[in-house]
Amino acid sequence: MSQAPGITVKGRAEIGGARLFAPLTLELAPGAWTCLLGGSGVGKSTILRLVAGLETEAAFTGDISASDGGPVAPRVGYMAQDDLLLPWASVAQNIALGPRLRGDPTERDRLAGLMARVGLNEHAQKRPYALSGGQRQRVALARTLMEDKPVILLDEPFSALDARTRAEMQDLAVELLAGRTVLVVTHDPGEAARLGHSVQVMTPEGLTEVTPPKAAIPRGVDAQETLACQADLMRHLMALAA
Amino acid sequence: MTRALIKAWPALAATAFALAIWQAIVTLSGVPRFILPAPALVAETWWTNRWVIAEHAWITAVEVFLGLGIGALVGVATAIQLATSRYARLLVQPVLVFTQALPVFALAPILTLWLGFGLSSKVLMCVLIVYFPVAASFLDGLLRTPPGYLDLARTMQARPGQVLWRIRVPAALPSLASGLRLAAVYAPIGAVIGEWVGASRGLGYLMLLANGRSKTDLMFAALLTLGVFSVLLHLGVRALTRRMVREEV
Numbered sequence A: 001m002s003q004a005p006g007i008t009v010k011g012r013a014e015i016g017g018a019r020l021f022a023p024l025t026l027e028l029a030p031g032a033w034t035c036l037l038g039g040s041g042v043g044k045s046t047i048l049r050l051v052a053g054l055e056t057e058a059a060f061t062g063d064i065s066a067s068d069g070g071p072v073a074p075r076v077g078y079m080a081q082d083d084l085l086l087p088w089a090s091v092a093q094n095i096a097l098g099p100r101l102r103g104d105p106t107e108r109d110r111l112a113g114l115m116a117r118v119g120l121n122e123h124a125q126k127r128p129y130a131l132s133g134g135q136r137q138r139v140a141l142a143r144t145l146m147e148d149k150p151v152i153l154l155d156e157p158f159s160a161l162d163a164r165t166r167a168e169m170q171d172l173a174v175e176l177l178a179g180r181t182v183l184v185v186t187h188d189p190g191e192a193a194r195l196g197h198s199v200q201v202m203t204p205e206g207l208t209e210v211t212p213p214k215a216a217i218p219r220g221v222d223a224q225e226t227l228a229c230q231a232d233l234m235r236h237l238m239a240l241a242a
Numbered sequence B: 001m002t003r004a005l006i007k008a009w010p011a012l013a014a015t016a017f018a019l020a021i022w023q024a025i026v027t028l029s030g031v032p033r034f035i036l037p038a039p040a041l042v043a044e045t046w047w048t049n050r051w052v053i054a055e056h057a058w059i060t061a062v063e064v065f066l067g068l069g070i071g072a073l074v075g076v077a078t079a080i081q082l083a084t085s086r087y088a089r090l091l092v093q094p095v096l097v098f099t100q101a102l103p104v105f106a107l108a109p110i111l112t113l114w115l116g117f118g119l120s121s122k123v124l125m126c127v128l129i130v131y132f133p134v135a136a137s138f139l140d141g142l143l144r145t146p147p148g149y150l151d152l153a154r155t156m157q158a159r160p161g162q163v164l165w166r167i168r169v170p171a172a173l174p175s176l177a178s179g180l181r182l183a184a185v186y187a188p189i190g191a192v193i194g195e196w197v198g199a200s201r202g203l204g205y206l207m208l209l210a211n212g213r214s215k216t217d218l219m220f221a222a223l224l225t226l227g228v229f230s231v232l233l234h235l236g237v238r239a240l241t242r243r244m245v246r247e248e249v
């Protein structure tokens, strides 16, 4: 993996002539985690898809650039809430999906190493239906890591998991994605308080930065400052709804 | 075995019930045997003519299997071709719909005129009947790949050919299976109609022959054989396509 660049999204978006979000600037610091919070339908997923170079319903006017001047979309790895595992392929085949889809040979050692790191060694030949929700997200995480992209976009990646599994996955993701530029879309203030080096609350008017705790990530689920930040974010979100 | 029996018993019971009613109607109404033969007589006729019936059934089966095989292959190839080329789709899809609006059965006399009384006109009938449901449902499946998969593939800089074989085709297998199952129902009808129009062998030919000579019992025996063959074919195709439908395999 090359040095992770910072990413800047600057612009506005419309859907069918109506405003989706006003001109905004979202800065992803290189090698850091940025959390994007906000109500349903404000355009969080849209921003993420724009960065990934995917089609959106919205018309975007503006610029998406990398701090090193290089291209953005080809250096982006993407993980959605739906784990998008192929039900007919084994765990190992799902993790090696990228090379398989490019027609490249799979690097066996790297694959085995990744499976070990996400704790799926014994499940390599299983089909996704035989896995728990947490295990499926581990496969999706390993598949993302197999791509070895410096920029990682996570769209509500752990929202379907139970609270304990979610916390475990957050720890694992922070460990495995160290050094990469990460953008997490979440609707969980607790997740943002644990994971964000920078936390942004999004509304149709733009972004509001909320200062997260100083502690290194992943922050303790029961740490006083994490809980305080979570409460702060909660107040923000409720003020928006009012 | 016992589990199969438990699953099959409603069908068996219904069949027995229908046979009983049939027998009762014949006995009570005294309808002549050349109008409606009793099931017992049909069974007897079936047994005494079993080799003749088997010979004709074999011909029909060959027509159906060839037609199903060729029709399915050409249908699959068409669907894949159309799925990969928007241009081909624009060009070919209206033609497909038009040919489907045309009842294939109406083509039977022409096919017989062109290809003669032999096997090939019936096989072509089956091919035409099988082709459309297979091509249409598989194409439908290929064009409805879950968008999340395609997004993922895009962020992986996937090659279109690999996306087709590793994602779009496997995701469309359930659609292909339903097309094949539908085709299996219609294929025997195609063969029999082809035989009615002009043939010297096959169950359809035997039915016409028996009818013409007022051997209604033989006609029924041939008809029941066709029915049993169609049911077995349906079950066979179902079993063969089961793995395509179940995701947890």
Ligand SMILES: Nc1ncnc2c1ncn2[C@@H]1O[C@H](COP(=O)(O)OP(=O)(O)O)[C@@H](O)[C@H]1O
Residues within 6 Å of the ligand: A015, A020, A038, A039, A040, A041, A042, A043, A044, A045, A046, A047, A057, A058
């Ligand atoms: N497939 C779609 N068709 C029409 N409108 C869509 C579609 N996807 C999203 N939108 C619109 O775009 C807006 C932003 O969606 P999205 O970025 O998914 O929001 P978020 O992720 O913040 O919940 C939504 O309000 C929705 O109306």
Ligand SMILES: [Mg+2]
Residues within 6 Å of the ligand: A044, A045, A046, A155
């Ligand atoms: Mg969203």
